[in-house]
Amino acid sequence: MTTAYRFSFGPWNIHTGADPFGPEVRPAIAFGRKVKLCRELGFQAMQFHDDDAVPEPEKKTPAQLEKAAVEVRKILEAEGLAAEFVAPRLWENPLGIDGGYTANDPAVRHWAIERSKKAIDIARGLGTKLMVLWLAREGTYIRESKNALDSHKYLLAAINAMLEYDKEIEIAIEPKPNEPTDHAYIPTIGHALALASQAADPSRVGGLIETAHALLAGLDPSDEMAFALSLGKLWSVHLNDQNGLKFDEDKSFGMANLRAAYNQVRILELAGYAESGRYIGLDVKALRTQKAGADLRHLTNSRQLFLALVEKVRTFDRKLEQQCVADRDYEALEMAVIAHLMGLK
Numbered sequence: 001m002t003t004a005y006r007f008s009f010g011p012w013n014i015h016t017g018a019d020p021f022g023p024e025v026r027p028a029i030a031f032g033r034k035v036k037l038c039r040e041l042g043f044q045a046m047q048f049h050d051d052d053a054v055p056e057p058e059k060k061t062p063a064q065l066e067k068a069a070v071e072v073r074k075i076l077e078a079e080g081l082a083a084e085f086v087a088p089r090l091w092e093n094p095l096g097i098d099g100g101y102t103a104n105d106p107a108v109r110h111w112a113i114e115r116s117k118k119a120i121d122i123a124r125g126l127g128t129k130l131m132v133l134w135l136a137r138e139g140t141y142i143r144e145s146k147n148a149l150d151s152h153k154y155l156l157a158a159i160n161a162m163l164e165y166d167k168e169i170e171i172a173i174e175p176k177p178n179e180p181t182d183h184a185y186i187p188t189i190g191h192a193l194a195l196a197s198q199a200a201d202p203s204r205v206g207g208l209i210e211t212a213h214a215l216l217a218g219l220d221p222s223d224e225m226a227f228a229l230s231l232g233k234l235w236s237v238h239l240n241d242q243n244g245l246k247f248d249e250d251k252s253f254g255m256a257n258l259r260a261a262y263n264q265v266r267i268l269e270l271a272g273y274a275e276s277g278r279y280i281g282l283d284v285k286a287l288r289t290q291k292a293g294a295d296l297r298h299l300t301n302s303r304q305l306f307l308a309l310v311e312k313v314r315t316f317d318r319k320l321e322q323q324c325v326a327d328r329d330y331e332a333l334e335m336a337v338i339a340h341l342m343g344l345k
């Protein structure tokens with residue numbers, strides 16, 4: 001088993017099982033315990049929404065935010081952990097009901113940028129330079145309700161305001177095509193990196209690709225990753241899985257489509273992602289049916305499967321691959337991949 005990869009997850013990936021149709025089914029686990037579990041389960045970093053780290057950021061000054069975040073950093077460091085990134089959580093605040101950066105109300109757009117600056121203050125305290133933008137409600141349910149031409153300008157303005165506020169931070173856009181909105185702006189990594197190229201400092205804007213989000217856009221996650229990797233822009237991943245076009249399931253990595261999981265690992269291996277020092281983030285959720293005490297398997301299973309697939313990629317017969325490609329015998333190549341995954345001789 002390789003140890004070169006570094007893993008992360010967020011506090012929201014250990015949760016009570018509440019969903020839109022029912023309440024909590026497992027007791028909440030305190031943040032301090034989650035940090036300990038993070039290390040015990042073999043992870044090296046935690047991911048944060050701004051208010052995962054510091055509650056009610058709007059009520060605090062930059063100095064207070066940074067100070068509070070430094071305290072969280074100490075809790076992490078006591079376990080040998082780092083903070084991977086901070087994401088401004090605009091979508092849970094009533095102000096952001098119709099989006100933040102792309103809201104029709106200029107006062108809301110202003111709030112969204114100010115809140116994002118507060119997330120940057122928190123990132124400073126936590127000791128990370130990486131900000132993640134999941135553009136949750138930046139889209140529409142009713143197409144005519146916003147002017148999409150303006151929306152894209154507003155998104156760029158928000159990104160530029162963040163880059164201007166702190167000259168060190170880097171922004172990874174996490175594209176997703178839908179949910180909670182009907183249609184989200186910036187649905188794919190192509191959109192994200194096109195927007196990045198127009199930013200005031202394009203070198204500080206990249207992407208984070210989540211398996212399920214790419215699948216919801218009808219795209220192959222490994223090709224989405226390859227596109228970003230080829231441009232040096234894959235700054236994190238949210239590996240998970242997704243059983244077709246339905247709600248964002250956040251299934252354990254590889255559990256719906258093992259072959260697609262293998263190909264995601266293959267592309268990360270081909271690109272030398274482990275050596276880049278970037279993390280393998282697992283944005284997975286325990287099934288609601290899991291009992292308390294058995295509600296961490298989604299994290300351990302995903303990590304274990306990832307590492308097993310790294311071995312599969314590394315032990316695939318390269319000569320056979322080259323021969324199949326040279327012969328243009330892709331049927332043979334495909335069977336060799338499946339046989340390798342299944343352990344057939």
Ligand code: XUL
Pocket residue numbers: 049087134174176210238248283
């Ligand atoms: C939503 C999602 C978020 C982001 C972080 O689908 O994936 O958890 O990863 O804000």
Ligand code: MN
Pocket residue numbers: 174210238283
């Ligand atoms: Mn995610």
